[in-house]
Amino acid sequence: MSCEIIQIDGQDCLLSLSNDITERKQAESRLKVANNTLQRLADLDGLTKIANRRRFDSYLKYHWEKAQRERLNLTLFLCDVDHFKAYNDHYGHLQGDACLMQLAKILRAGMPSSTDLVARYGGEEFAIILPGRSPTEGTEIVQHIWQTIQETNLPHTASPTATFVTVSFGGCSFVPGGSIRTARQLIGRADEALYQAKQQGRNRVIFSDLSV
Numbered sequence: 549m550s551c552e553i554i555q556i557d558g559q560d561c562l563l564s565l566s567n568d569i570t571e572r573k574q575a576e577s578r579l580k581v582a583n584n585t586l587q588r589l590a591d592l593d594g595l596t597k598i599a600n601r602r603r604f605d606s607y608l609k610y611h612w613e614k615a616q617r618e619r620l621n622l623t624l625f626l627c628d629v630d631h632f633k634a635y636n637d638h639y640g641h642l643q644g645d646a647c648l649m650q651l652a653k654i655l656r657a658g659m660p661s662s663t664d665l666v667a668r669y670g671g672e673e674f675a676i677i678l679p680g681r682s683p684t685e686g687t688e689i690v691q692h693i694w695q696t697i698q699e700t701n702l703p704h705t706a707s708p709t710a711t712f713v714t715v716s717f718g719g720c721s722f723v724p725g726g727s728i729r730t731a732r733q734l735i736g737r738a739d740e741a742l743y744q745a746k747q748q749g750r751n752r753v754i755f756s757d758l759s760v
């Protein structure tokens with residue numbers, strides 16, 4: 549097409565065509581940047597600025613399939629802020645939001661690599677996806693986060709179980725050759741472990757060994 553234009557209109561037309569192409573390339577690259585920004589925003593939780601539920605779902609699906617295909621471990625933890633309703637009732641919802649933001653920051657800082665993902669799962673619930681992590685590695689990562697929350701010592705005078713904000717964690721792993729067969733089962737087992745953590749007095753990490 550460019551040869552044809554040169555023959556008809558000479559140098560000027562070639563220049564104009566090259567300008568058109570440059571402008572189009574610039575517009576395409578601006579559009580690409582805008583699309584990437586939109587995609588990032590669509591995956592973020594508005595309050596805590598960590599991954600949202602939508603991102604959790606797609607990230608888990610991706611790593612579940614990868615773990616199946618490549619026979620890799622995959623560890624998942626669900627976490628719930630203890631007595632959060634009492635916190636909101638006592639300190640107000642704005643302070644409740646600030647508390648969730650601070651916890652999200654601690655959780656994110658506790659992720660050792662960029663493939664480890666923490667997401668806001670629901671109201672005061674978070675989820676941690678640790679691709680390629682064994683039960684031992686995953687539990688160590690989460691125990692470290694739990695320890696940091698203790699040390700941060702965010703006041704919660706309305707809590708019946710502590711004087712500061714605490715979080716319960718329940719986890720489990722897909723291990724190749726183990727008993728977990730679906731991503732739903734993985735979530736279910738982590739949820740059961742979280743329930744156990746609540747039952748046993750909250751503010752603890754429970755790992756479901758049913759997964760091995």
Ligand SMILES: [Mg+2]
Nearest residue numbers: 628629632672
């Ligand atoms: Mg709760």
